[in-house]
Amino acid sequence: MDSLRHLTAHLGLDLTAICLLTFVIYYPRHRRRDLVPAYLSLNVALFTIVAALAEVGGSGGTAIGFGLFGVLSIIRLRSDAVQHEEVAYYFTTLVLGLLCGLPHLAFGFAAALSAVLLLVVYIADHPRLLSGVRRAVITLDAVHSDPAALRADLALRLGEPLHWSVMEVDFVRDLMVLDVRYREPGAGAARRRSSGAEAVRRAEPVLDAA
Numbered sequence: 001m002d003s004l005r006h007l008t009a010h011l012g013l014d015l016t017a018i019c020l021l022t023f024v025i026y027y028p029r030h031r032r033r034d035l036v037p038a039y040l041s042l043n044v045a046l047f048t049i050v051a052a053l054a055e056v057g058g059s060g061g062t063a064i065g066f067g068l069f070g071v072l073s074i075i076r077l078r079s080d081a082v083q084h085e086e087v088a089y090y091f092t093t094l095v096l097g098l099l100c101g102l103p104h105l106a107f108g109f110a111a112a113l114s115a116v117l118l119l120v121v122y123i124a125d126h127p128r129l130l131s132g133v134r135r136a137v138i139t140l141d142a143v144h145s146d147p148a149a150l151r152a153d154l155a156l157r158l159g160e161p162l163h164w165s166v167m168e169v170d171f172v173r174d175l176m177v178l179d180v181r182y183r184e185p186g187a188g189a190a191r192r193r194s195s196g197a198e199a200v201r202r203a204e205p206v207l208d209a210a
Helices: 002-030 033-056 061-079 084-101 107-124 147-157 187-209
Strands: 133-140 160-170 175-183
Touching (some): 002 084, 002 107, 033 084
Antiparallel strands (some): 133 175, 160 175
């Protein structure tokens, strides 16, 4: 009976943690409904496997469990293209299932570690953290041999370029493909550019009349 209560408490902790991760942190930020059942089922499946292997005890149960953990951690990642943020959620889902499924781990200790995991993911993937920095793979309709000219072109199209790497250069079609990290222009700068352009448009009829 004590073992059943222990398992039920850890299952409740695991379900609470994975629901917070999925419905409170992940889905409101990324809006990918197709990954919600993947996270939930993967977490609960791993919890079930760990709990079952704990009942089996010896005869290689631990080795089999970690082998299954490794297999589960790569199946979905190899079958579909996911973003780096989603990879972090995948591994957190796996670790929560493994952590909460360990039968000999004290409930309070498991809860504290789960809270640390959730807090780290919440902060690391917060929309306000480095919110102005973006990444884009772009194709330019020109080949720049001068880094200064390339920087000026990227700044005109995207914003302040922080770093870029050239992925492809095609001299026949006169284009180049780049992986660019850049900082978006602020709202104030955008308003100033907009007001400046509007001022130019208003001034044009006056100049023509003169």
